[in-house]
Amino acid sequence: MERRFASHPNEVKQFDTDRLRKEFHIPTLFTPDQLELVLTHEDRLIIGGAHPVQGEVKLDTDMKELGVEYFLERREIGIINVGGTGTVTADGEEFTLNHKECLYIGMGTKDVIFKSSDASQPAKFYLNSAPAHKAFPAAKATLEEADSSALGDIKNSNDRVIYRFIHQKGIDSAQLVMGMTLLKEGNMWNTMPAHTHPRRMEAYMYFDLPEDAAVIHLMGQPSETRHIVMRNEQAVISPSWSIHSGVGTSNYTFVWGMAGDNKRYDDMDPVSMKELR
Template identity: 40%
Template sequence: MEIRHATAPDSVETATTAELRDRYLVTDLFVPGEVRGVYTHEDRMVVAGATPLEEPLAIPAWEALGTDAHLSRRELGVVNLGEPGDVIVDGSAHKLGTLDGLYAGRGSHVLLGGEGACYLLVSAPADAVHPTARFSRDSVEPLPLGDGDRASRRDLYRYVWGGGHPSCRLQFGVTVVREGSVWNTMPPHLHDRRTEIYLYTGLSPDDRVIHLLGRPGATRHLLVADRQAVISPAWSVHAGAGTGPYAFVWAMAGENTDYGDLQVVPLEQL
């Protein structure tokens, strides 16, 4: 597990491109037969990747958490980026297709199986136990957002978001950008009370998402490839545009689970 410390907003303005990538971009989560993770002190979230082969993978009890199991004091969100696989929670198997999700509560025992499956894991501290739930992208009603003439049409699939299935601090879901659109949100916005982690998926090897970060009026950017993630602190704007078709998994944790608790940033403030 890699550990990343919280950062101050003014540090972005003077950072080199390499420093920005080291602090906020996660590039190597998915290695066959392994579970790899990053612990960020931004709201103490963990983002990890699990790529099983023939045998299911368990989430390690990483020393950074100080517990004998990953979910001893945490709750977990899982999204499958690859081929169908089984996530086994407390002995019960839940099949996840591409971009399907699963929530597992504090204290659960989780195994991740299915050769060809590729799981994104996000976890956050939890002080209560909530039940396991599976979310199918085919059955969750998407929230359509954006405008075609603004190149921002997208479908938002909310899995755990402050409405529907309960959680302590964690929210997560999937957004699919529609054909012909490029922006994942425009105008940008802030989540003053939450950290957000993005994982971009569905990009071809030659395509990138240009991800904007930083405070309004002092933004920088990252070029993000397929299956790479960005840690976005509470003080950073959220916006990005892709050079080709893509989707992204979003996960948040912080002060509340109110999905609508955000601050829109007018373009003139950038």
């Protein structure tokens, strides 16, 4: 498991492209038959992916890094499948996840196993794990079962649907909030006008992007914005002091996950377009 430290906004002002990418960009999430994990000290969220192809992949790492005996001893995890159909087995209970379906597994679950249903169309399980103070039961949600809302319009190139899976009015959790945003064809902008939420951090994972496409992810303080070029199935860490928005060369989908002081999806500090620099 790779470790990323938290960065002060005054320090980030001095970062060049390589340093920005080193601190915030996660280029590899899905390696066949492996577990990829990145621990950020921004609210100690773990971001990763499990990509079982020929065999099973177990949720496991060097427990010295977490100070526990097993991964979810003091943590919870949200899982969204962005690949083919697969199964997640949690302490013997098996859940089937189709494309763009979500599973939550609570604190205290000892064994989590990922497996694909068809090696020719393997599953890609995207993971967000946050520290937890209370155990909640495992729960699954499909797109149809998620709390959804349509935002934006084609005039502003941001016609999109937001699906909330793990949140205050959906799947219960200790602190993790997780969902997905789908931009309709011909739309490229997300989360603009921008906002920050100083009480919690966020991570984005962009997917459904053509091989030759890119998303320009915007970050930084409103008066000191920076950008990171993102490709398909890559993630980015967004500190609590940073805006998080982006524009693509085509439409795309992204998974967002948050950890921090509360679970209110709408807890944000809006940023006027006039404030951005």
